[in-house]
Structure formats: C-alpha cells, structure tokens
Amino acid sequence: MRRMGLRARVTAAFAVGALLLSACVTLVSYELARRNLLAERERTAIRATYYDAAVVKAELAGRSPDIREILRSLDTGADRFVLLYRDGTWFARSADASAGAAVPAELQRMALGGEAGAQRIRRGGQLALVVAVPLAPTAVFYEMVSLDELSRTLRTLALVLIAVAVMVAAGGAAVGWYVTRHAMRPLDAVARTARDLADGDLTARLDPELEPDLAQLSASFNRMADELNRRMERDRRFAADVSHELRSPLQTLSAAASVVDRRREGLDPRAAAALGLITEEIARFQSLVDDLLELARGDRPVSREPTGIRAVAAAVLRAHDLGEELIEVLPGTPRTWLIDRRRVEQALENLVANAIRYGGGLVALRIGPFFLEVDDNGPGVAEEDRETIFNRFVRGPAANSRGGTAGTGLGLSIVAQHAAAHGGRASVTDRPGGGARFRVDLDGCPP
Numbered sequence: 001m002r003r004m005g006l007r008a009r010v011t012a013a014f015a016v017g018a019l020l021l022s023a024c025v026t027l028v029s030y031e032l033a034r035r036n037l038l039a040e041r042e043r044t045a046i047r048a049t050y051y052d053a054a055v056v057k058a059e060l061a062g063r064s065p066d067i068r069e070i071l072r073s074l075d076t077g078a079d080r081f082v083l084l085y086r087d088g089t090w091f092a093r094s095a096d097a098s099a100g101a102a103v104p105a106e107l108q109r110m111a112l113g114g115e116a117g118a119q120r121i122r123r124g125g126q127l128a129l130v131v132a133v134p135l136a137p138t139a140v141f142y143e144m145v146s147l148d149e150l151s152r153t154l155r156t157l158a159l160v161l162i163a164v165a166v167m168v169a170a171g172g173a174a175v176g177w178y179v180t181r182h183a184m185r186p187l188d189a190v191a192r193t194a195r196d197l198a199d200g201d202l203t204a205r206l207d208p209e210l211e212p213d214l215a216q217l218s219a220s221f222n223r224m225a226d227e228l229n230r231r232m233e234r235d236r237r238f239a240a241d242v243s244h245e246l247r248s249p250l251q252t253l254s255a256a257a258s259v260v261d262r263r264r265e266g267l268d269p270r271a272a273a274a275l276g277l278i279t280e281e282i283a284r285f286q287s288l289v290d291d292l293l294e295l296a297r298g299d300r301p302v303s304r305e306p307t308g309i310r311a312v313a314a315a316v317l318r319a320h321d322l323g324e325e326l327i328e329v330l331p332g333t334p335r336t337w338l339i340d341r342r343r344v345e346q347a348l349e350n351l352v353a354n355a356i357r358y359g360g361g362l363v364a365l366r367i368g369p370f371f372l373e374v375d376d377n378g379p380g381v382a383e384e385d386r387e388t389i390f391n392r393f394v395r396g397p398a399a400n401s402r403g404g405t406a407g408t409g410l411g412l413s414i415v416a417q418h419a420a421a422h423g424g425r426a427s428v429t430d431r432p433g434g435g436a437r438f439r440v441d442l443d444g445c446p447p
Helices: 006-060 067-072 105-112 148-198 212-261 269-296 309-319 341-358 397-402 411-421
Strands: 080-086 089-091 117-123 126-136 139-146 305-308 327-329 336-339 362-368 371-376 425-430 436-441
Touching: 006 067, 006 080, 006 117, 006 126, 006 139, 006 148, 067 080, 067 089, 105 117, 105 126, 105 139, 117 139, 126 148, 148 212, 212 269, 269 411, 305 309, 305 341, 309 327, 309 336, 309 341, 309 362, 336 341, 341 362, 341 371, 341 411, 341 436, 411 425, 411 436
Parallel strands: 327 362
Antiparallel strands: 080 089, 080 139, 117 126, 126 139, 305 336, 362 371, 371 436, 425 436
C-alpha cells in the first residue's frame, strides 16, 4: 500500500487530534449539561409535587371529599399525572384500575413507611419521574412528571455538540493543511528548482532570502548547481574540442579510403571486404563526430525566425526520398511558427531516420498546433524504456536487435535537446495499430 505523504500525514494528525480533543470536550460538556438539567427538572418536579400534595391533604380533611374531583382541580398541565393511594385503593383523575401499576413497588413500600422519595421510570417508552409524598399512614400522593421534553432537549444538545466536534476536526485539518503548506513552501521551492535543472534550465537557483532557516541548504544547493553547470560546460567544451580535432584526420582518412575504394575491383576479396569495413567505420565515426558537435552547441540560445513548418517537414522527407503525402496537418495548426529552423529540421531528420532505420518505415508525419509526431511501423518502445531512450548513447532494443553499428546512440538525445531549447519536450508512446509514435512539443508561438 502506498504510504501517505508528509503533508497528508500532518493534516491527518491535526484532524485526529482536534477530533479527539473535541470529542472529550463534547462528552464532558454533555454529561455536565445532562446532570444539571435533570437535577434542575427533578427539583422543580418535587417542589410542584409537594405543593399539590399540600392542596390534596387540605381537601381530604373535609367531610366526604370527592377524591377524583380534588385531583381534577390540580393544575398539572399535560406533562404531569397525579395519583392518590388511600386505604388500599388507587385514585386518579379518571377511573383507571391500573393507575398504580406504573409506580415502582420499592417506592410504594418506602412511601407507606412514611418516607418521601422519587424515582425515574419508563412509561409508554418515555422517561418520567415519580415523586411520592406521604399524606397519612394509609395515604400517599404520587405525581408522575414526564421528562420527554428534557430528553428531546438533550438529544438536540448531543447533535449540536457532535456537529461542533466535526467542525472542530475539519478546522484542525484546515489548520494542519495550512501549516504544512507554509512549512513545505521552501521544500517546494527546492523541488521546483531541481526540476528546472533536470529539464535543462541551468540558470535555476534558490533564493537564500526565501527562508532564513534554510539559508545553508539554499547556499549548498546553489553551489551544487554551479558546480554541475561548470562540469557540463567543461564536458561541452571537451566534446567540441575533441570533435573539432578529429574532423581533420577523419576527412583525410575519408579521402584516402575513397581513393582506395575506387580501385576496389583490383583488390582480392579479403582486401575488398576489409576496405568495406574501413569505409563503413569511417562513415560511422564521421556521424558520431557530427552528433557530438551538435550536442556541444545545442545549449546555445535558439535563434528564432518565422518558419513555414510544412516546408521544413517536406524538405526532411525529400532528403529521404519520401513523398509529401505522408504529411498530415491537423486543423487549427498555424502555417508559420517562430522557431529555430536548423534545430527543428535536425530533430525531424533524426526522427525520420530513426523510423526508417529501426521502426520498419515511416507511416506518417503529423503536424499539430506546435507539436510534431512521427509514426513508424516498428515494434514500439517498451514502457520502461520510454524515458531512458532519450539519454545519450542509449540505443533502443530495435536498434540492438538489428545488429547494425551505424547508429551512434545520440540521435534521440539531440531531438530531446532541441525540444528543450524551444521550451518543450520529446516523448514516445504506442501508435494505434502498432508501432511507435514519437512526439516533439515546441513553444513555437506564431510570429
């Protein structure tokens, strides 16, 4: 399973911490509120019961009292139910023989013993409080007070507290995200600068003033980038110097081999075969030197000029004796691009040559809004090779399988370098129907 990133872990930690804290506060707050509300409601119910009991006791002192009428005269409202137990008989507002069944037996025994008390019960699925007040040795006044409204209030309070806990957790996550975003900003700058360097922008540097606490890291990173730039510059100068120094003897060797090659008919078969190998290797060596020179001067700034892109593609195809019917211009593509013609033509030349030599032939050359695509009919490029194939001196499996030695392993790296010089990139995917599709994206804005 893929591990969460640092920002996600810190954000989750803030959210979980805030949720746990708010849950604890919610539970404590709810329990305190529940106890206080219940205690206050019970005190109110007990006071009201004692008042009603005093009224009933006074009425019972008269001659032949009508107990039901006495109970009906009490102002109890809709949430209170009164009972009177007298001389073994239960009395209520209405003739209800089972009126006393809801009163707990323990509370009845305690009240008949002359001790007042109260107890919570469930009546009709609702919470209620039964208060018992002895009036005489054989008479007890009971009042049942419904606590349903208090239960609804407590449920509402619980929902409100849960909603608050969820919002606090969300707020904690937001704070965690903001804190990590602020804390990771310097690291994002490092990653962005490193990515720019990897993409070929050798002038990318970190600002030491961006984060004073990371000033040492910024200075070390910039020194590393400077050293990398110096080494690459030395490598470019070395490649250019070596290539220039090799050109003269190569031209001499090529001229000498050409002279001998014209007299091949007079040589014995073994000497003629050896001469053929020498001629091929000289041509390959010449191609390698030319590619090294192209790479050495490839980091120079592009020289943009208005260029008809279709004419460039047509010239490349004519150089390989291919017809212009292979060119496909997509709708919306500008006719004129502001590009370095020599670089783009070189990139297309390498891709077309690659398709002919290793890709089973060119299928199509597609021109879209500032991108070029070259389709071939070869075996394609494996997923794991699609990045490394644009590195220097890397030859694809198709080139190796053919056993030829004409390739230098620099053609696709030159394509990638020219694309990067134009602010774009080179890539390869599978062509629908088989084969490979090489694509070059350019910042070739219209003039």
